[in-house]
Amino acid sequence: MTTLYELLAGEDNHPALLAPGKPPVTYGQLRENVLKLAAQLNQFGFGRGDRIAIAMINGPELITAFLAAATAGTSAPLNPKYKQEEFAFYYEDTAAKALITSPEGIPAAIAAALPTMTLLTVEADAQGRCSLERAAGQARSATYAPKPVELSLEDDVAMILHTSGTTSRPKRVPLRHRNLFASAGNIRGTYSLSSADITLCVMPLFHIHGIVGSMLSTLSSGGTVVCPAGFNAMEFLSLFETYSPTWYSAVPTMHQMVLARLSKHADVVRKKPLRFIRSSSAPMPGVVRERLEELFQAPQLDSYGMTEASHQMASNPLPPRERKGGSVGIGFGVEVRIMDDVGNLLKPGEIGEVVVRGPNVVDGYENNPEANAAAYTNGWFRTGDQGVQDAEGYLSLTGRIKELINRGGEKVSPLEIDDVLLRHPAVAEALAFAVPHKMLGEEIHAAVVLKGECESAELRAHCAAALAEYKVPKKFHVLTEIPRGATGKLQRINMAKFLQVGSED
Incomplete structure (x- = not known):
């Protein structure tokens, strides 16, 4: 069997889940919790094929609810920061039969619930034992026997996610147990993960990167997932000292924030050596890679993933195999x-x-x-x-392909411009993007966040020293922050619209 329940491979007494202010959860407890919640979902009338939405912040209870929903039916994790209208869209689009949330709830998620949905809350006691309660809505007819629990099969859809639609309606991506099981195994093998590993999960667990790249890959290795309520660069050092993680995975913007926070604490960081640092979901600027490796004295490994491939498709290998910068x-x-x-x-x-x-x-x-x-x-x-x-x-x-800038027939990769701009000492963040142009088709602009005084002419000269003339941005937009999606991805395609930059002559 290659289902998510079978993926939980750790020894009974080994810690599976840790979180600040929460009791530790061993693998034995986690398996018990998952089967208990799956049985409760069966009793409430939900089973294979039923979509169960989840709106919660990161934590052991979310992980347990996710695994239980995928074991009894199909899990549909959603961003807890969505607006009410967004929740309503995803409930309807996935045909969600129930919503699992925390006892304190996510108001917008609850308000958006359809009349046909059942509202469930998940809570853990002081020993980490989880249970579900029905908070609103009627339980469906109990057609699924609670003992034995009707477990999902490897070909069942374990999780439904959506593509991050930038120019059109997002597409539904049905991820089967066998897909997720295979991807977790691929990641485990890539980084030689074992029960000795501890990952600090800073990615949100409604996104494929966090779900598979951090959580499922670690659980499949018998290792430990440290799961704080969310990413906070100000708390990173404290978590680092408390839990001594051996690795973490994040998007480049998070790595940049970690650098800014921890660069003054290099002596502390080096007392808690990492095996490696993983980056995915967006391009890693070369200068950030260099600074990360200098700070942590550990290899930083770029990887490549997407939802339709259950996350990872490629990665740089661990030493002594060759790591290639920019690849x-x-x-x-x-x-x-x-x-x-x-x-x-x-x-x-x-x-x-x-x-x-x-x-x-x-x-x-x-x-x-x-x-x-x-x-x-x-x-x-x-x-x-x-x-x-x-x-x-x-x-x-x-x-x-949709982000490449076609300037008068010359195809320009914005990533190349980003990397050059980030090497300027006054630039903290940079994003090159296309602006419609009547004659050229598209012109190049760049948004920057500065950490020091710098004029546009200086930035232009800096780019001209490293780039061909047609790649140098025509205009620079100085911002206090660059807009990002829910997972930290830079919103390149929508930048011209965000800045209200129209067609240029």
Whole structure:
């Protein structure tokens, strides 16, 4: 069996979940909690195929509820910071039958609940034992016997997530138990994770990166997940000292905030050595990689993932194997190739679209034949990313195909401009983006957050020293912060609209 319940591989007495102010949860307790909550869901009338929404902040109770919902039915984790209208959309789109939240609740999530939904709350006692209570709505007919619990099968949909639609309606991604099991195993193998490892989970657990990259991969290794209520750079040092993690995974913006907070505490950090630092979900600027490795004295490994592949598709390997700066590495348990527009696989050194296939890749979007026809070619999933592989299979991404800037026929990767700007001592954050242009099609602008005095002319000269003339941003927008999505991703495609920059002559 390759289900999420079977994935919980740790020894009974080994700590599985730790969190500030919470009792430790061992693997034995976690398995008991998951089966108990799954049985309760069965008693309330929810079973295989039923979508169970979850709106909670990070913590052991969320992890337990997620695993139980996936074991009894299908888990649908949602961002607890959504507005009421957003919750209503996702409930309707997933046909959610129930909502699990904490006793204190998420007001917008509760207010948006459909009349047909049952509201459930999950709570842990002082010993970490979890239970569900029905807070509102009627239980469905109890058609599922609580003993034995009707466990999901490997081909059942364990979790339903949505793509982060930037220009269109988000697509539903049905992730089966076998997909998630395979991806967790791939990540475990990539980093040689074991029961001795402790991960500090700073990614939100409504996102594939946090769910698989941090949580499921660690649980599949028998290791320990430290799960604070959320990411807070101000608390990072305290968590680091208290729990002595061996690794953590985050998006580059989080790494940058960790650097800003911990750079003055290098002596403390080096007393608690990490095995490695993992980055995913967005491109890592080279200068940030260099500073992270200097601070932690540990290898920083860029990886590459997306929801449709149950997260990881490629990663740089651990030493002594070669890590290549600027590359997201090689496939582990996943085939990664480059394809042209008509479906031909390209040779090393040729630029095209990144395609993948493997047991972690979903079978297709849910009820969306048009999207599936565009996304799959000859059994390969088209990622929408442009890249190139070298002779050893190391993949370098040159940008999202939709994010590439077409300036008068010259295709420009905004990532290259970001990296150059971040090397200026006065620049804290940078984001290059396209602005419509009547003659060129698109012009290049850049948004920057400064940490010192700097004029646009100086930034332009800095870029001109490292970039071809057509790649130098025409205009710089100085902001106090750059807008990000819920998981810390920079909103490149929408920047021109956000800044209300219209078509230029």
